[in-house]
Amino acid sequence: MIRSMTGFAAVSREAGGEQVNVTVKSVNHRFLDVVVKMPHALAGLDGRVRTLAQQRLTRGRVEISIGAEVTTPPAREVVIDEALLDQVAAALGAARARGIVSGPLTPGDVLRMPQVLEIRSRAADPAAAPVPATLSELVDAVVGDALEALITMRATEGRYLSADLDTRMTTLAGFVAVLEREAADGQTRLEARLRARIAELPSDLQGDPASIAQEVVRFAARSDVDEEIVRLRSHLDHWRSLADGPEACGRKLDFLVQEMNREVNTIGSKVEGARGTEVVIAAKAELERVKEQVQNVE
Numbered sequence: 667m668i669r670s671m672t673g674f675a676a677v678s679r680e681a682g683g684e685q686v687n688v689t690v691k692s693v694n695h696r697f698l699d700v701v702v703k704m705p706h707a708l709a710g711l712d713g714r715v716r717t718l719a720q721q722r723l724t725r726g727r728v729e730i731s732i733g734a735e736v737t738t739p740p741a742r743e744v745v746i747d748e749a750l751l752d753q754v755a756a757a758l759g760a761a762r763a764r765g766i767v768s769g770p771l772t773p774g775d776v777l778r779m780p781q782v783l784e785i786r787s788r789a790a791d792p793a794a795a796p797v798p799a800t801l802s803e804l805v806d807a808v809v810g811d812a813l814e815a816l817i818t819m820r821a822t823e824g825r826y827l828s829a830d831l832d833t834r835m836t837t838l839a840g841f842v843a844v845l846e847r848e849a850a851d852g853q854t855r856l857e858a859r860l861r862a863r864i865a866e867l868p869s870d871l872q873g874d875p876a877s878i879a880q881e882v883v884r885f886a887a888r889s890d891v892d893e894e895i896v897r898l899r900s901h902l903d904h905w906r907s908l909a910d911g912p913e914a915c916g917r918k919l920d921f922l923v924q925e926m927n928r929e930v931n932t933i934g935s936k937v938e939g940a941r942g943t944e945v946v947i948a949a950k951a952e953l954e955r956v957k958e959q960v961q962n963v964e
Contacts, residue, residue, distance in 0.1 A: 667915065668824045668915065670964065674691045676689045682804070684804060690731075692723070698720065702730045708801075711732075711802060718813060732805060732808075747784075837952055845942060846895050852938025852942055927953050
């Protein structure tokens, strides 16, 4: 199966008073490289998130960013600055002794005093507290959904890549057929030229006709490319089976491109005639385009 290595997905979900936001983006890479970014409070889930990515993806640099928010009101606590309250009580006691004020200090008085009483959210130690099971499960679910959305996008782009590569494989198959014909014609023309040159020699230099005929055939056989043509067609068939198969095939396709390029180079060193050379150059140019495109395949 041909899937692109580039893609993006963002998924958010809320449950049990907790909200998890996940974004996943991927770009080309020779192997699978997973980068996870998350709050320190979720650091214990790093290994699980990486495993989820490795189970679904085989290639590409994948960056997973996770954010978590608590949507329920946090626990609160009342804090009294007792030292400050003692100072206020002492000051009131002195004022009471001088007759400036009268009566005891009431709770209402304390509530109205700035900075003496504070109501605030209870702080938790994220390093000491394990990730709650409900939050951990929510993170797993949202990361899984984001990865599936990423895969869907990569598969969609992969269909465009596949269509382009199929067209190029058809073009290469046409080049192979032309090279096969040109190589056979080139061999025939080479044998004819050699025989004509030998016929032009003086009779005392022509030698044994049977031996000369064998040498002509042996020399012309150096331009035979049947083996290379067979291997090229085998590579093209293997390409189609990989592209139509269920597994990610980017690295295998990259290897096949190298092998096809090697066979074309060999044909170029053997084939006779200007037309054959032109087709070899065109085939190499097409293989270079295929190689560039394969770098995008998972």
